Amino acid sequence: MSATAASLALPAGRTSGSLPAIVGAELLKLARRPATWVLLGLWPALQLVFSLVIPYVSYSRGSSYEGSPPEALLASTLPDRLVANALSGLPLFGGALLLTLGALLAGSEYGWGTLKTLLAQGPRRTTVLAGQLLALVTVLAGTVAVSLALTAGVSALIAGAESAPADWPGAAEIARGFGGGLLVATTWGAMGVLLGTALRGTALAIGLGLVWVLAVESLVVNVAAPLLDVFETAQQALPGVNAGSLVAALAGSDTPVRTPGVVAVVDGGQAAWVLGAFLAAAVALTALLLNRRDLT
Amino acid sequence: MRHRRGQSPAMHTATGTAGPRPAPGSSSARAAGPGPHDDGDPVVTTDRLTKRYGSRTVVDALSLQVRRGEVFGFLGPNGAGKTTTLRMLLGLVRPTSGSATVLGRPAGASVAQVGALVEGPGLYPYLSGRDNLRVLARYAGVGADRVAAVLDTVALTDRAGDRFGTYSLGMKQRLGIAAALLKDPALVVLDEPTNGLDPAGITEVRTLLRRLVAEGRTVVLSSHLLGEVEQICDRVAVVASGRLLVESSVEELRGLGRLVVDARPLDTAVAVAGRLLGPDRVSVVDGALHLQAAPEETAAVNRALVTADVDVTGLRQEARTLEEVFLQLTDVDEAGPPEPAPRPRRLRRGTR
Numbered sequence: 309m310s311a312t313a314a315s316l317a318l319p320a321g322r323t324s325g326s327l328p329a330i331v332g333a334e335l336l337k338l339a340r341r342p343a344t345w346v347l348l349g350l351w352p353a354l355q356l357v358f359s360l361v362i363p364y365v366s367y368s369r370g371s372s373y374e375g376s377p378p379e380a381l382l383a384s385t386l387p388d389r390l391v392a393n394a395l396s397g398l399p400l401f402g403g404a405l406l407l408t409l410g411a412l413l414a415g416s417e418y419g420w421g422t423l424k425t426l427l428a429q430g431p432r433r434t435t436v437l438a439g440q441l442l443a444l445v446t447v448l449a450g451t452v453a454v455s456l457a458l459t460a461g462v463s464a465l466i467a468g469a470e471s472a473p474a475d476w477p478g479a480a481e482i483a484r485g486f487g488g489g490l491l492v493a494t495t496w497g498a499m500g501v502l503l504g505t506a507l508r509g510t511a512l513a514i515g516l517g518l519v520w521v522l523a524v525e526s527l528v529v530n531v532a533a534p535l536l537d538v539f540e541t542a543q544q545a546l547p548g549v550n551a552g553s554l555v556a557a558l559a560g561s562d563t564p565v566r567t568p569g570v571v572a573v574v575d576g577g578q579a580a581w582v583l584g585a586f587l588a589a590a591v592a593l594t595a596l597l598l599n600r601r602d603l604t
Numbered sequence: 605m606r607h608r609r610g611q612s613p614a615m616h617t618a619t620g621t622a623g624p625r626p627a628p629g630s631s632s633a634r635a636a637g638p639g640p641h642d643d644g645d646p647v648v649t650t651d652r653l654t655k656r657y658g659s660r661t662v663v664d665a666l667s668l669q670v671r672r673g674e675v676f677g678f679l680g681p682n683g684a685g686k687t688t689t690l691r692m693l694l695g696l697v698r699p700t701s702g703s704a705t706v707l708g709r710p711a712g713a714s715v716a717q718v719g720a721l722v723e724g725p726g727l728y729p730y731l732s733g734r735d736n737l738r739v740l741a742r743y744a745g746v747g748a749d750r751v752a753a754v755l756d757t758v759a760l761t762d763r764a765g766d767r768f769g770t771y772s773l774g775m776k777q778r779l780g781i782a783a784a785l786l787k788d789p790a791l792v793v794l795d796e797p798t799n800g801l802d803p804a805g806i807t808e809v810r811t812l813l814r815r816l817v818a819e820g821r822t823v824v825l826s827s828h829l830l831g832e833v834e835q836i837c838d839r840v841a842v843v844a845s846g847r848l849l850v851e852s853s854v855e856e857l858r859g860l861g862r863l864v865v866d867a868r869p870l871d872t873a874v875a876v877a878g879r880l881l882g883p884d885r886v887s888v889v890d891g892a893l894h895l896q897a898a899p900e901e902t903a904a905v906n907r908a909l910v911t912a913d914v915d916v917t918g919l920r921q922e923a924r925t926l927e928e929v930f931l932q933l934t935d936v937d938e939a940g941p942p943e944p945a946p947r948p949r950r951l952r953r954g955t956r
């Protein structure tokens with residue numbers, strides 16, 4: 309049997325696609341998918357509007373914000389606040405968008421029956437997952453970079469227009485901001501992928517993800533934690549709380565960030581570790597589910 | 605017009621229209637196979653392959669063999685377990701027990717050499733036909749030149765730039781077949797490939813399958829369209845409720861024709877024919893004697909009847925279509941609990 313089997317083998321080297329080839333295929337899929345552009349575009353756009361445009365317009369009309377004088381509003385939009393202004397949306401609404409993206413990417417492979425088509429080309433399941441996640445990390449890195457670049461550009465314009473000082477943060481601070489932002493973004497994205505995979509679809513995965521990010525976490529932090537000590541401790545393990553703490557740490561502590569969700573509950577180092585653990589757990593669980601299940 | 609139970613007379617027309625079919629393996633000398641050709645070479649072997657979902661046994665101890673260079677038809681009614689079996693061959697579904705060997709390796713390990721279209725084309729609606737194939741070509745590790753080649757094969761080059769989501773059902777199906785051919789596979793597994801195709805499309809697929817076989821590939825095809833299987837397959841397996849009812853060549857399966865005899869007195873005729881052929885090959889339908897008998901047996905039947913003083917006023921051989929065989933086989937199984945073990949590889953004969 310095996311002797312004849314060997315003679316049946318196709319020309320040597322007939323294997324399935326390599327990991328880089330699969331990443332390339334996934335990037336093509338992401339680039340051609342309107343939802344990618346909408347979700348990834350929304351975050352920097354919202355980021356820009358809420359951290360720069362609205363405060364600046366409000367400053368130029370002379371209004372104050374929560375008792376802080378207009379000058380404080382202007383200061384918050386200047387280049388030295390680059391990292392805070394580029395990332396402050398990530399823990400909450402950025403998280404919601406990226407979780408949605410992850411759930412959409414993973415879940416629709418089930419809805420369209422495309423996962424079986426991909427696997428039928430021959431790659432191992434873990435290779436497929438690795439390729440999809442690497443492609444996701446690539447576009448997320450691009451998005452974080454775009455957010456930093458856009459924020460830098462608009463801040464520079466404001467500083468120029470107001471003849472205000474342009475004290476740019478150092479390269480190390482920007483790099484740390486980029487890395488931290490990418491960690492937060494990837495963690496949200498990977499948790500979305502886990503939800504989409506676990507639920508084999510998009511609708512419920514997105515729904516549950518949004519309820520978690522926008523409702524459950526904020527209820528725990530704002531309602532339960534002040535009342536019960538258990539929740540006071542438990543909130544330190546929530547992904548959103550840690551994302552908020554990490555961004556707060558990256559933003560620097562001299563001026564508090566106004567964006568909801570950006571609160572230093574734990575210190576930055578701890579937050580980074582917890583997020584890393586969430587990321588690793590989400591990836592491992594997704595791989596486990598994918599490897600075990602029947603694909604029908 | 606003679607009415608036969610459960611049959612529309614139109615089904616007759618399916619008989620005898622089978623076009624010339626290349627003998628299995630006759631043209632299989634192919635660059636891909638360095639070794640000498642062997643008709644008996646199994647490309648797929650399943651050994652008591654079983655899949656259970658909960659308490660439901662969907663595929664039940666299925667043992668069959670697909671030989672190299674043949675078109676193998678996998679036939680069965682809805683829910684018979686065809687798709688589930690094909691999924692197991694591709695490693696998408698894990699068997700509960702038993703095993704499957706594909707191209708000499710455990711199912712799933714050989715997928716890189718198997719082209720498959722299982723349960724409809726699963727492709728990205730927002731991508732163009734061409735981009736869908738580009739994505740899959742990268743997953744398969746084949747060059748971009750294959751994309752143009754398979755688009756051409758399924759005659760979709762003109763529409764390749766349109767989004768898959770805007771394709772008609774038949775175009776989607778054709779793109780799915782194109783995707784299955786990307787890898788230039790040694791084995792092509794197609795689950796109801798003509799689903800949604802118009803008659804011209806069905807003919808095209810048939811031509812395509814012949815070409816694939818002429819190129820030395822092996823094709824496994826599932827279907828419940830018997831006319832199709834009859835025209836294109838060398839051998840078939842019939843499954844129902846997850847169990848193999850028959851595995852044989854199409855000719856064998858169509859097998860014993862039906863001899864319809866108008867004879868008086870009928871009861872004597874039944875007795876005589878029963879003695880000659882065995883009682884379970886004899887039945888009476890609409891006042892005529894229906895015998896499961898090969899053409900060579902016609903003369904002997906006639907002689908026996910006449911010798912017994914039976915008046916024979918009509919005697920004709922009716923070839924059975926695969927359709928009839930299929931309905932008979934699957935009907936037997938679905939009416940009530942089946943007998944302990946349906947006997948594979950043997951035709952069930954006799955009255956219903």
Ligand SMILES: Nc1ncnc2c1ncn2[C@@H]1O[C@H](COP(=O)(O)OP(=O)(O)OP(=O)(O)O)[C@@H](O)[C@H]1O
Nearest residue numbers: 604657662680681682683684685686687688689828
């Ligand atoms: N994931 C699953 N969970 C539970 N039952 C399943 C699953 N997949 C298939 N089945 C059951 O297995 C049986 C066989 O299904 P399968 O799709 O293999 O049939 P089929 O022969 O391909 O039918 P059709 O001709 O309609 O395509 C059906 O009863 C179906 O309900």
Ligand SMILES: [Mg+2]
Nearest residue numbers: 686687723795
């Ligand atoms: Mg099916």
